[in-house]
Amino acid sequence: xxxxxxxxxxxxxxxxxxxxxxxxxxxxxxxxxxxxxxxxxxxxxxxxxxxxxxxxxxxxxxxxxxxxxxxxxxxxxxxxxxxxxxxxxxxxxxxxxxxxxxxxxxxxxxxxxxxxxxxxx
Numbered sequence: 001x002x003x004x005x006x007x008x009x010x011x012x013x014x015x016x017x018x019x020x021x022x023x024x025x026x027x028x029x030x031x032x033x034x035x036x037x038x039x040x041x042x043x044x045x046x047x048x049x050x051x052x053x054x055x056x057x058x059x060x061x062x063x064x065x066x067x068x069x070x071x072x073x074x075x076x077x078x079x080x081x082x083x084x085x086x087x088x089x090x091x092x093x094x095x096x097x098x099x100x101x102x103x104x105x106x107x108x109x110x111x112x113x114x115x116x117x118x119x120x121x
Contacts, residue, residue, distance in 0.1 A: 030065075052112035055093060056086045066110055068103045086116035 001009075053062050055077060063074035076096050081087055090113045094104050 054114050055111050056114055056116050067106045073098050087113045089113055
């Protein structure tokens with residue numbers, strides 16, 4: 001093995017190690033955020049309407065606590081519901097750029113969609 005190959009191997013190892021450290025840190029942050037969240041995330045079998053996150057009323061922090069939803073996606077959810085007058089069903093969240101079938105499958109049992117109360121009688 002020549003010197004150039006050794007440098008490349010060391011560089012790639014450092015990149016891999018950095019990625020592993022960043023991934024571990026992000027998981028730790030998510031666990032901390034969920035533990036400190038006033039909203040309890042539970043299994044769908046035991047989830048009641050009171051323990052689910054209402055996508056028509058959730059704060060950015062509550063949305064961010066959902067698996068795979070970061071601050072940018074949480075803001076897109078809020079912008080969508082403001083623009084469209086709220087969500088009619090949880091399936092409508094799939095209209096948001098960044099929420100595909102896999103992400104929807106991960107959050108569908110953790111969210112609910114209560115009707116928006118209008119100011120009109």
